[in-house]
Amino acid sequence: MTLSEKDSQYLWHPYTQHKTSQTPIVISRGEGALLWDENNKVYIDAIASWWVNPFGHSNKFIADSIYKQLTTLEHVLFGGFTHEPAIKVAEKLMEILPKNQEKIFFSDNGSTAVEVAIKVALQYFFNKNEKRTTIIAFENAFHGDTFAAMAASGISFYTQAFQGMFIDVVRIPVPVKGKEQISFDALKNAIQNHNCAGFIFEPLVQGAAGMVMYEPEALAKLIRICKENQVLTIADEVMTGFGKTGKTFAMDYVSEEADMICLSKALTGGTIPMAITTFTKDIFDAFFDDDINKALFHGHTFTANPTGCAAALASIDLLQTSEMQQNIKRINASHLDFQKKIENHSKVITARTLGVIFAVEIKSNSEESYYGSMRTKLYNFFIQNGVILRPVGNIVYILPPYIITDEQLQKVYKTIEEAIEMV
Numbered sequence: 239m240t241l242s243e244k245d246s247q248y249l250w251h252p253y254t255q256h257k258t259s260q261t262p263i264v265i266s267r268g269e270g271a272l273l274w275d276e277n278n279k280v281y282i283d284a285i286a287s288w289w290v291n292p293f294g295h296s297n298k299f300i301a302d303s304i305y306k307q308l309t310t311l312e313h314v315l316f317g318g319f320t321h322e323p324a325i326k327v328a329e330k331l332m333e334i335l336p337k338n339q340e341k342i343f344f345s346d347n348g349s350t351a352v353e354v355a356i357k358v359a360l361q362y363f364f365n366k367n368e369k370r371t372t373i374i375a376f377e378n379a380f381h382g383d384t385f386a387a388m389a390a391s392g393i394s395f396y397t398q399a400f401q402g403m404f405i406d407v408v409r410i411p412v413p414v415k416g417k418e419q420i421s422f423d424a425l426k427n428a429i430q431n432h433n434c435a436g437f438i439f440e441p442l443v444q445g446a447a448g449m450v451m452y453e454p455e456a457l458a459k460l461i462r463i464c465k466e467n468q469v470l471t472i473a474d475e476v477m478t479g480f481g482k483t484g485k486t487f488a489m490d491y492v493s494e495e496a497d498m499i500c501l502s503k504a505l506t507g508g509t510i511p512m513a514i515t516t517f518t519k520d521i522f523d524a525f526f527d528d529d530i531n532k533a534l535f536h537g538h539t540f541t542a543n544p545t546g547c548a549a550a551l552a553s554i555d556l557l558q559t560s561e562m563q564q565n566i567k568r569i570n571a572s573h574l575d576f577q578k579k580i581e582n583h584s585k586v587i588t589a590r591t592l593g594v595i596f597a598v599e600i601k602s603n604s605e606e607s608y609y610g611s612m613r614t615k616l617y618n619f620f621i622q623n624g625v626i627l628r629p630v631g632n633i634v635y636i637l638p639p640y641i642i643t644d645e646q647l648q649k650v651y652k653t654i655e656e657a658i659e660m661v
Contacts, residue, residue: 241276263621268295271642273626282625284650286639289445289477291508293556294641300507300552307548316344316541323547330554331501331516334486338495339516343534344542348476349382351500351513352438354536355472356386356405358498358517359436362470362524365532370435372406374428374469379409380446381438381474390438393446395608408432412444413456425460429467437464438472441488441496442592445477448633449597451590454491461494470521471496476513480504481557481566482637484593497521507553512546565640569594572644573636576651585658597635600658607631616657625653 239247241264251262264276271294273281286292293300307323314321328342345351356373363370375381375390382388388397389404397404408428413421428434441457444450464471473496478488482504489496498521502513525534540546556562573596580598581589587599602612613629620627627634627650634654638647 260618270294270296271639271646280624281621282638282642282646282650284625284627284636284638284642286504286637287508287626288503289482289637290503290506292481292504292640293507293553293562294639295508297507297509297556299556300509300549303548303552304509304545307545311544313540313543313545317537321542321544321547323544323551324542327514327542327547327550330551331514334554334558335499335516336487336489336495338497338518339499340519341517341522343515343517343536344538345513345515346538346540347382347511347513348474348500348502349384349387350538351476351502351515352381352387352390352472352474353384354515354534355474355498355500356390356436356438357536358515358521358525358534359470359472360405361534362521363435365524365527370433372408372428372432372434374425374432374434374437375407375409376412376439376444377409378412378444378447378450379438379440380444381440382476393608406432408434412450412452413460414450414452418453418456418459421456422459422463425463429463429469434467434469436470436472436498437461438474441473441475441478442483442491443478443488443595446630448599448630449590449595449635451592451597454493458492458494461492461496465494470498472498472500474500476500476502480553481562481640482593482595484566484570486557505553506546506549507556509549509553510543510546511540512543512550562640566594568644569638569640569642569647572647579651580655580658583658585661594640595635595637597633598654598658600632600634600661602632602661612661615661619657619660620653623653623656625650627654 242261245262265273266276267274271283273283343354345354373390377392379392381390386405389407392409410424411421461471473489475487479501497518499516506512525532570593573591577589577591580586585601587601589598608631612632616629
């Protein structure tokens with residue numbers, strides 16, 4: 239049997255309808271921004287493998303750090319024990335996170351980072367003998383696939399099979415340009431009419447919604463409204479964190495600080511699953527009590543895995559190099575040039591850029607669904623031309639590794655231009 243045949247026999251892939259989907263491509267190796275399949279066809283990974291791989295595939299610096307840790311201490315339980323790599327990660331994050339963040343909690347992936355934050359928001363008020371059971375979230379948000387994260391997400395076909403099983407969530411519009419006041423009023427109305435514990439948001443960019451972007455000033459006002467009403471705020475930086483928006487965190491653009499921040503994806507440079515949720519001291523203090531029942535009873539087997547911590551430390555070190563910071567600026571400048579080139583194209587509705595994130599919305603004769611015919615046609619065209627891009631309906635986005643070359647970027651742009659003409 240070929241590898242593809244064995245895959246078909248044994249494996250169940252994410253976000254896949256196996257009866258109608260094409261056979262998965264077998265990837266045999268990767269280096270930098272490139273991946274090779276089993277037939278030695280080369281692909282440019284223009285989305286950093288679901289936004290996790292900013293420093294390129296097979297990064298030797300991260301790999302060496304992982305190897306060194308594996309030969310010292312690969313894993314140890316984190317209940318009742320600790321270790322130097324976890325402490326170093328905490329120290330490193332405290333240097334670069336917004337200054338109000340003082341405690342970190344390890345978990346496994348972006349969904350669980352969100353799950354922890356939502357549980358903490360709800361228990362925070364429970365510990366204070368207040369009944370607050372509702373979470374506020376944006377329309378068309380995506381926060382993950384575990385239950386609380388699904389509840390906070392607003393892309394209905396992901397969650398429609400589970401309606402009626404979720405925690406209480408009320409949605410407000412995203413404060414895109416021209417609709418800020420509608421969002422502000424909706425938030426005030428939600429707080430007035432519900433027992434709201436927390437407001438969760440993707441800061442400045444809604445990833446799975448198609449890289450929908452909004453301004454820092456609008457988010458700052460939403461956070462101020464929450465603070466005035468003692469509603470906790472949760473910044474889901476799983477996608478935006480670690481340089482994607484041009485700054486280390488998207489919240490670095492915002493004048494107000496969130497109470498909690500969720501981190502994952504690029505945290506370990508795309509190597510080992512790991513996530514972190516960070517908190518203010520005030521939140522931690524609500525769980526710090528002689529009453530054992532006020533503790534946060536949440537954990538994961540691989541919490542603070544030392545090998546993952548080693549990967550995270552190496553990844554943060556790489557991000558802070560002048561070379562990587564210049565790469566982020568270079569990609570942003572290149573995106574802006576491409577945006578100017580195509581934003582007035584007759585088949586383009588709009589194009590937008592923030593940091594290394596670029597998105598273009600293509601005109602369609604009909605309303606495009608998330609996995610509709612245009613999306614499939616575009617995706618297949620990109621794969622045929624050796625570029626890995628995963629359109630969201632009629633929206634094509636680029637979120638490349640920071641080490642992508644100018645030549646590789648130009649090929650991505652050229653392929654998108656050809657795709658626009660094709661559809």
